[in-house]
Every structure is written in structure tokens, then in C-alpha cells.
Amino acid sequence: GQQLNQSPQSMFIQEGEDVSMNCTSSSIFNTWLWYKQDPGEGPVLLIALYKAGELTSNGRLTAQFGITRKDSFLNISASIPSDVGIYFCAGLAREETSGSRLTFGEGTQLTVNP
Amino acid sequence: NAGVTQTPKFQVLKTGQSMTLQCAQDMNHEYMSWYRQDPGMGLRLIHYSVGAGITDQGEVPNGYNVSRSTTEDFPLRLLSAAPSQTSVYFCASSYYPSGYGYTFGSGTRLTVV
Numbered sequence: 604g605q606q607l608n609q610s611p612q613s614m615f616i617q618e619g620e621d622v623s624m625n626c627t628s629s630s631i632f633n634t635w636l637w638y639k640q641d642p643g644e645g646p647v648l649l650i651a652l653y654k655a656g657e658l659t660s661n662g663r664l665t666a667q668f669g670i671t672r673k674d675s676f677l678n679i680s681a682s683i684p685s686d687v688g689i690y691f692c693a694g695l696a697r698e699e700t701s702g703s704r705l706t707f708g709e710g711t712q713l714t715v716n717p
Numbered sequence: 718n719a720g721v722t723q724t725p726k727f728q729v730l731k732t733g734q735s736m737t738l739q740c741a742q743d744m745n746h747e748y749m750s751w752y753r754q755d756p757g758m759g760l761r762l763i764h765y766s767v768g769a770g771i772t773d774q775g776e777v778p779n780g781y782n783v784s785r786s787t788t789e790d791f792p793l794r795l796l797s798a799a800p801s802q803t804s805v806y807f808c809a810s811s812y813y814p815s816g817y818g819y820t821f822g823s824g825t826r827l828t829v830v
Binding site for chain 1: 721750752757758759760761762765775807809818819820821822823824
């Protein structure tokens, strides 16, 4: 099946620093999504990307859909303590017979020190 | 807005017991799915449904059953619980299988002893 390799697995940063994380795959995806999960909660959608090369921002978050359609990047600028959580990338490929399935990366655990 | 509601939030089972995890959504979403989350492994798809009466297997379906008799509800049944099924389970729904992202429930933390 399809797999997403997300890196880094964890990050420990100081408040105010910028953060970058990425996902790569050997498969092509039609849509890339980035989610954040707070402790004890389900993931919440941050950004959705629908076209290769697309660059989309949501406040301090910026994500890009790779040209090859096999990777995506998420950047967080000027981190704050509430950015703490697990960030997941997810890719969506279209399967002809069984509909589309969302494949998740392993997650990046972000810790922000005040 | 209730969104996606999962019950219970916590459950402890003994090996061999059966139980049903409940999931309900009030957004009239066609697509619903169940994931399990284990440390370092992200979210893995167990079963999914593209509409009432239609279900299909995901990546890790063994030991689980689902049914979709209504648009709103998508219960997950553990037939005979095993310690390997200790995990956090998330239900998710969306209007379409693709492109619009999912709305997740807050999860059920299951421990099998």
C-alpha cells in the first residue's frame, strides 16, 4: 500500500523560532492535507492542497504541494506555545475501484519552550 | 454543532470480550471511516464507508467489523478483543472521499488486558 514518510519525528524549539516539516512518498497523490492533533483530541485540518506546486498559507502556517506530487512541506513561522501538538501530513490518491483513501504520515511531535 | 461524536471516551476490556465503539455525525456526510492511532505509526485505516449500506476494508481490518445502516452512524465492533487492539480509535467523516478533508471525533482510548 501507499506509505508516507514524515520527518522529523519530533522537534524541540524555542518560542519565536520557525519550524519546517515534510512528507515524502514513492506514490503520487492528488491532494495533500496537513492536520494538527492536540492532546486528547482528534486531528483538526490546518491546510489542504489540491494542485502540484500550490503554495497555501493559513496565518503563520504555510504548506506546499510538491511539483512531483510525491511530497509536501509545512512551515510554521514565529512559533508560540499553543503550537505544541502532533502534526500529521495526509495524502489522498484516487483509486478507481474502491474510492479514495487518505494515507497518513507517522506524525511530527512539536514541543515549544517558552 | 456536534460534528462527529464518539462513545465511550475510555474503555478497558478483557481479552476475548467483544464491544462496539459508537460513532455518529450530524453533518450529513456520505463518507465515514475508522482509524487506529498507535505511537510512531500515525493513523491507520481500519474500515470505511462511502454511504449507507456500503462498507469496505482499510489497511488493518482484521478483528473488526463495521456496518452502515444509516448515514449518521458507523459503529465499529471488536469481535474478540486482543491486547494488540489496545490503541486510540478515531472516527472521521467528510462529504466526499477526497479533497475536502475529514472531521474527526475526539477518540476512544481502548485498553485490552
